[in-house]
Amino acid sequence: MLLSSVVFFPALCALLLSLWPVQKLLKSFALFLSLIEFGISLFILSQFDVSTASLQMVEKYPWIERFGINYFLGIDGLSIWLVMLTTFLMPIVILGSWNSIEKKWKGFLACLFVLQTAMIGTFLAIDAIFFYFFWELSLVPMYFIIGIWGGQRRIYATVKFFIYTMLGSVLMLVAMIYMMFLTEQAFGTMSASLLDFYRLNIPFVGGQFFSLQTLLFFAFSLAFAIKVPMFPFHTWLPDAHVEAPTPGSVILAGVMLKMGTYGFLRWVIPLFPEATEYWAWLFIFVAVLGIVYGALVAMVQTDIKKLVAYSSVSHMGYVILGLFSMNSFGFTGGLYQMLNHGVSTGALFLLVGMIYERTHSREISKYGGLANVLPFYSIGFFIVTLSSIAVPLTNGFVGEFLILLGSYASNPVFTYVAVLGVVLGAVYMLWMFKRVFFGPESVLIKEHPLHDLSVREYFVLVPLVVLIFWMGVFPKQFLGFSKTSIDHLVAHRSDYILMVQGQEGKQP
Amino acid sequence: MISDAILFWILAFLSLSAGLTVVMIANPIYSALALVMTMVSVAGLFVTLGAYFLAGVQLIVYAGAVMVLFVMVLMLFDLKNEVYAFTQGLLTNVVKLGCLGLLAGLLAGTLVLSSYQSQEIQDKVVAAADQTKALGQLLFTQYLFGFEVLGILLLIVAIGAVALSRSRGGTHHV
Amino acid sequence: MYNLNWFSQIGLQHYLLLSSALFICGMAGVLLRKNAIVILMSIELMLNAVNISFVAFSHYQSKLEGQIMVFFVMTIAAAEAAVGLAIMVSIFKRFREVNIRFFERLKG
Amino acid sequence: MNHPLLIAVLILAPLIGFLINGLRYQKNSANLSGILATSAAVLSFFVSVILVSEIFSLPQESRKIVVQFFEWIHVDSFRVNFGFLLDPLNSIMILIITGVGSLIHLFSIGYMSHDHGAAKYFAYLNLFLFNMLILVLADNLLVMFVGWEGVGLCSYLLIGFWFKDSQKAAAGMKAFVTNRVGDAAFLLGIFILFLTFGTVQFSDLVAMAPSVAEVSWWGPITLGTLFLFVGATGKSAQIPLYVWLPDAMAGPTPVSALIHAATMVTAGVYMIIRLNPLFLAAPNTMAVIAVIGVLTAVVAACIGLLQNDIKKILAYSTVSQLGYMFLACGVGAFGAALFHLMTHAFFKALMFLGSGSVIHAMHEEQDVRKMGGLKKYLPITHATFFIGWLAIIGMPPFAGFFSKDEILGMSFQSPYGNAAFWALGVFGAILTAFYMTRLMALTFWGKARFSDKLHPHESPWTMTLPLCVLAFLSAVGGWIGIPHVIGELLPGHPENFLEKFLEHSILPILDLPKAMPTMEYLLMGTSVLLAALSAYFAYTMYLLKPEWPKKLADKFRPLHELVSNKFYVDEIYESSLIQPLIQLSKNIWLYVDVNLIDKTTYVVSDLTKGCGGFVRILQNGNAQTYATYISIGIVLILSILLMR
């Protein structure tokens, strides 16, 4: 029941909110609900058993029995923190969007909560079709969030976003259905359960693109790569981010991109071990390309949000690099970097949103000297910037360090290039920081009567800043939850299977 | 039996000629009236088939209500005799006619060549009154769902039709 | 093949042939007429044709389901006529014309 | 004593100072925040004194205090604790850091008294101390990296302290980014060492260092140490990454003294000394370090010759002196490097503070050409600066003499060194003597060249007291490392205290030839004599015959241009690296992102649209056409059914 409640409570909230009769306490009520949701997830965290790599708190009910499709939720070390991240960001997002959304609040909050259901569902679904359901569901509210509450070119951005992600996921659906048939061949009964997928032995022929495992591998990978997004598929991201309202950007960068990397970790790597091994070079190459490319392009952006968006491309490149290093450093680092990126990029978007609320401009060249006018805002921004460029003792460092270490252990040559990202990251972030915050005060700043952070904004920022340092100084507390799962994945990568807690002994 | 046959041929002739008139005649009002004729003869055909209740319903619903609506609307529009009754476009018309011809041929061929040649007229035709009762029973037990759905459909249609054709201002205010 | 008996002995086949003929008539109206109201009427004609075959089957197979179907078809036909005519009226109000070509445009 | 507590206090005192001052961010009371920060630094200093005395009290073989606080990262075999290690090597460092740091804090109270952001300034300064202490106390590479980046961060903040001036903000960014390049290499070094040895613990690394030197250029140790050295060049401003340091003078002068002269920039040297067995196992790296070191020493000194900004001159001097330290490391004389590090910390901090005092007195004027004759206005400053000057040009018995001559001597004697290193080293010393004398001459001596409205006055005691203390240290600091040859001459035969102290921390150079006293005398004498001559020449040139510089400049116009423009290094970097990079970025954004990828997708979408447009002909909105399709469909289906 716990997992179901954490997945579907937000949907219930969406319903409640859309039926909420008055406009008055709407936001507060939504905030309250999101805090309840966070509480539920905290309770899950407290119930989580770190000693096992098996799936926990499993809920499995038949859904479409003819095809072996189940309502199947389970949590393990790979997904727990992503769920926590989602529930943690939601109250912050609601608080952060307090003033930035101007119309149709009810619809907006409902969209946000439905999105939360979809995201958590994606992280917790263990059944292929169930997973796919949530995966696609997540597109819809985001589509509306960008399309209704977005900026000038929002329609262009939404359509681009929607079609890009849709394109990949359709291939994934085909692959899933094919794998369901494979289970029928292998075990006699059709099953869409991921656990059964894991037990499949899919034939692999190295060097041939049109061999079964390779094709399935690429079908899945494309879907996830577009979502991440990896290098050549990334162009939807800047547009979507620029046009999205602040909360949309935060959720998009903070959680939705992780759905792609989580997909790699949960699906691609354990399901297709040989193909992953064989094609890892390609993904690492693209990831490294993405790191450098994203950083270079971010450097010359003139729009703060676009800059942050491209930095996302770069950062997500690190995650992919880590995952495809395929050692425990890489996996751990990748997983950690997902959380880091969620926190720090989310915070960056929130900060950009705050200043946008004040001046209604995101043009870097129009800014200057903000540090003098808004000292506390600048401190917040600076700390988040540090996290983003991975300064030690902030969260970013732990992830980036582990990723690069893992990557060096498996692919030294690519790592030499990837390390450039460390430098370039500092370049584009600090350059932006310099242009926006330092120097003489610009005309724009002088024209607008600016006030420093309000109490509400402190409530938005302080948890994030605390988390940035907490995750940087005590990463062990976070990684401890995922350690067993990752060790299991590393140790049994070629014959990965996952059990349900309490049923380890039984043969399925 | 021969009277049945005569009745059938008369009704068939009536309905077919009226049906052709519906399609061929340029003035839509005559079309509508011809259609009424068809309806009535179809009701007659129902009678020859022993479906008395349906024949009555056919009269009430089609002839009495639907066609009256048509005629009323046509009269309201007061369309003058149209010069071209049929759509323009030689190619498309040829295609359409070809389709029709093929379909007619196929249907006729199927029917004529089908295995219904040995016609066994079944004598177990239920008495008309009982038939109506049985119809009612069937409708309100086995097909109740369909019936209810139709009810809802009619409600929706009523609302929809009103919404579609309402004019600003209205005729009166209460 | 067919003798006089065919004319005096009325069976299912006759009704079905009549029904097909009426159906083709109605279809010709739908495909070829220009006036949208006549097209609607042709549709009614087609439905009637189908009704004939339903009732005929019901009669010759002693099953009442056919009549139930007719009942449903009639209801739907009435509904369709109501909505169709309502649309006609609003289209006519705008264009003063009921040519089927005016129904191509989704926005007035 | 409770070592964990002491070390915690040592490290955390500045952090607490930072937090307190940071939270009273907007309060303008410079004095209060200054006193707070200074007392935090002083507290650290006292604790470090206690700790060092603890170290002394231990037997020589086990002079080591290890404290593990908590496990930081533990993934698979990679296990890093927040652990700290105190041994003779870094006990000198912490003394320098906290000691000199305290003095500079004290100096800053006076220096920053008129600044609105004093609280912020002191907060940063304390944060720097905190990070620097982490750096030197770390017992593994990763914790060291924490400090390593941390000091870079503080340096960035302090250089850009007056961020309203875009130039200064840019300088901060330049420093950070340049450091970042080094840091990236440092990270790679960590990876290589970890993957080679399976640990990043200093003690384990040192213990596991092979006794047989690695000959190959591509061996893991060579590669790892090379990357670490690249990291060091970034932090310690060596060729090719030295460019940030002169620009870093944009920050407040005490910052330059503390960070960019005494402590942070020496982190690279400290790191190499810390890992000396590893470096010794990689002779190729050693060679590279020595070459880079000596080249930096000479090149920076050359540039220093013609600079006009008082702080820039000192900055290039710092770069040059750091080059000497690297030279020492490169030839295996790690002890000498540490020794020079220490003495340099004293005299360079002194000179920077002195220059700060001068600038303070001249109302933010930094151009030496507009000074002159300050001797009578600033007597204490002049006196202390004079001692610093003697120390840096290596006049016995001042601190610089001992450390520099040890380096020069070792570069000649050591099996890693050779005569060329020595010769270049001496050349560097000559240049140093020249430009430092020039600095003295233009600033303090001769006629006043500033306007009459300016009335320079001596600084308050908070500023002069540190100067005096540092002057004293610059004078006598060298005496802890008196070479044997001189020690034997002196009464009581003082030992080389430093060498003995570091005995167990630093590997001795193998097959070091026995020092010949005559040889040493000869080398010492040569360098001192040449430096003195050079100083006299400079004195003559800038004080007695002021027309000479111009003549010389005219005579060697191209050379003069080249040197006074710092060999165009910044320009070359700008035009060959930065601009191309920005252009490249703009182009790839424009051509790859906007044009290639998006256009490709547009082409795809246009194709789709085209197909749609084609099919749209069928979907023309005419209901009759649709009906025709339906009937065609019916006909087809019927015929298929019938044909079957």
Next chain:
Amino acid sequence: MGKDVFEVTINCIKLIVVFLMMVQAVPILVWLERRGSAFIQNRFGPNRVGPLGLVQLLADAVKFLFKEEFFPENGTKFLYYAAPVVALVPATLAYCAIPLGHPLQYGEYLFRLQGFDVNVGIVYVLGVSGLAAYAILLAGFGSGNKYSLLGALRASAQIISYELALGLSIVGIILLYGTFNLNEMVAMQQGPLSFSFRGHEILVSWLPNWGIFYQPLGFVLFFASIFAESNRLPFDLAEGEAELVAGFHVEYGGFKMLLFFIGEYGHMMVGSGLLATFYMGGYGIPYITNQALWQTFMDWTQDGQLAHILVSAATFAMFSFKLALCLWFFVQVRWTLPRFRYDQLMDLGWKTMLPWALFNVIATALFIFVAHG
């Protein structure tokens, strides 16, 4: 074969007879109406031609026949001429289905006193009378006159609207008797009022077993509806002379006009006949069953055949009496009540009668459900 031909012949003759009966009733009705109105308005009415002015009708007929043939310029000829004929058809067809008397048993033949016996009588009657709207529409459109078109639209809309209430009020009767057949309905209304309620037989011997006592509400609704159906006052909006100068038949004159009159009176007769059949025991004589009546006559004449004939004659007379009563009521109402306004008419139909009719259906169904336990 012979039997077939005989039956067809008899049926044709019956149709003609019934039609003629209906047509012949019209002059009498017109006279009744005119005299009645005069009586109500305290004047004489037609009293010059023949006794009590009874021959006045003949004179009128002659006048109608010799009137000038007239065709409006804008009219549609075919529709204009077809309309009066069409007007006659539904009324006649409907009237044919109403049983006029007790069936006459003559030898082996059962000779029904009605046009033809339809076993779904009510549905048939409703269906056929629904066609009445066409005549009005054709007339209205065929005349090519604005007023006549408006009148026609009004009239047909009115007819369609009230057909709903009409149909629904009949549903109560259908539920009550469980049959569509009019003959069976009449048969069930014989004798005194008696019904069973949850197993208890309830007998009210001083009341006839008529539908009106079971369906008072249905009766009222039906009664009102047939007024509307036949476009009589107070529902004669279609010909409101003040606004429409005469409605759909403004362009008609002479014999064509007469045909319309016949149609209208035919409708009245159909309505009255149905009213009598549904609610007033049809051709049944109150307080005595047909069987008992036959027995009485049998006792009296001692001839079974003659008794049958007498029973039929008596019941026919009874039916005619009831019909006349109803028709008189039509006349009475016409000259008593004022005309509705058009929107009031529609409101009454849709907002008052329809809900009440629905209520009636539900109440009846519930009652029957309860009564049958």
